[in-house]
Amino acid sequence: MQPPIKSLLCHHLSQLLLITNKIPQSLFGKQLSPDMFSMGDNAKIAANFALRGYCPLVDRKVVSFDKKGVIKEDIQDTIQRTLEYLDTLPKVTQLDTSRIITDKAGFIEVQLPQIEFIYQYILPNLLFHISLVYGTARAHGVALSKGDFDGYHSYPAGFSFV
Template sequence: MQVSIKQLIKNPLSQLFFISQKIPQELFSKQLTQDMFCLGENAKIATNFALRGYCPLVDRTTVTFETGGSQKEDILQTIQKTLNHLNTLPEVTQLDDSKTIADKAGFSVVTLPQPQYIHQYILPNLLFHISMVYAIARSHGVALSKGDYDGYHSYPAAFSFI
């Protein structure tokens, strides 16, 4: 079975766009704790991980569509432009163990074969930062569900397992 690597990256990014639309502007500067990135920065980082992951697979220069701002509109535009750019790139359905990709991870440099780079580095980081957006929004009362996060789950209004 061949898997679309582009879809593995685009699906969570599309959900980030959907979630971000539901979040009030004033929450984009909020953090879970003082030593963590704010919601807007987490959204920008997640969006950039999509391109840091996919562009090297198709031998394209990694670009960013970040405007520099952390306002809701800035974030939504950045995500949308990133999704549009991903749509223009060739499809990848197989990752090559013989090709490595290097990237900066904090103060470290990681050099990994394509499969590990995508599955053990890019996707976990992309999902981590999207999860931070979700967590910050939920901690400030935004009505989001698991369905908003993954696009599949569905629950009736006011449903709770607890």
């Protein structure tokens, strides 16, 4: 049996919400490099990837709760509303390899069987954008740990491997 997709997406979005709670409002417009999305935009993109991935699995139109802009409360509301919406959708316990899902990946269209769509396209993109939020926050001095990212690791305050 495949892992429950909805709970996997919700776990990562819940961690993103926890991370954004620790980030000061003044940093949400910051970028890791000048040619990249801002931290706030990456958070919203991550939330949208969860919906872009799950809605097609349950034959629902893909929705977005993006309020536009990089205000902390709006970004957190986007994530929270995404979590609440996912909670209303039916659980998917099995992915159908015969069902093809189409989405836009940059300037190309991807057509992938459900299992590849979720595990090779949606999850990597969701985690990529969450990683950019985490990395940008850390680069600007926000005290975050690996536990904030994955919800499992725990280190004492001030601990460092380096």
